[in-house]
Amino acid sequence: MAAAKDITGAAAGMVENVGTASNLLKALANENRLRLLCLLAKGERSVTELETTLALRQPTVSQQLARLKADDLVAHRRQGKTIYYSLVSEEARRLMMALDKLFCFCTPGAKRSKRARAPRAAAR
Numbered sequence: 274m275a276a277a278k279d280i281t282g283a284a285a286g287m288v289e290n291v292g293t294a295s296n297l298l299k300a301l302a303n304e305n306r307l308r309l310l311c312l313l314a315k316g317e318r319s320v321t322e323l324e325t326t327l328a329l330r331q332p333t334v335s336q337q338l339a340r341l342k343a344d345d346l347v348a349h350r351r352q353g354k355t356i357y358y359s360l361v362s363e364e365a366r367r368l369m370m371a372l373d374k375l376f377c378f379c380t381p382g383a384k385r386s387k388r389a390r391a392p393r394a395a396a397r
Contacts, residue, residue: 297365300344305329305337313347313360314369320356 301307308327312318318326324334338358341347346362360366 293364296344297346297362297368300341300346300365301368303337303340305333306341309334309337309341309358310346310360310365310369311373313358314366314373317357317359320358323358 301310305327309323312323312326320331320334320338323329323338324331327334338347338349342349346360346365347358348361349356349358351357360369
């Protein structure tokens with residue numbers, strides 16, 4: 274009976290973790306949000322800096338930041354008229370570091386590893 278309770282408790286924890294992971298991956302599924310998180314993983318940025326660096330319009334940046342904030346991935350602070358965003362999710366930060374190691378899209382000028390460049394075999 275104790276083993277059944279352990280399994281039930283483990284399953285409940287897994288469901289919660291799977292939901293958290295699924296929400297994070299959904300946030301990363303949008304290219305603009307992925308690019309925003311890539312920059313924010315390197316440190317706090319102003320909305321204007323994000324717009325300029327990513328060559329995106331302010332409404333697009335604001336909309337995607339709002340989604341990331343709703344998912345508790347980023348937080349903001351205001352200094353005068355400037356709003357700064359930062360990455361607050363440690364899981365998101367670690368995932369962005371792993372993605373950068375695989376694809377080097379967060380590190381300008383870096384080259385991807387041969388393994389990351391190799392085409393995947395078609396699923397059969």
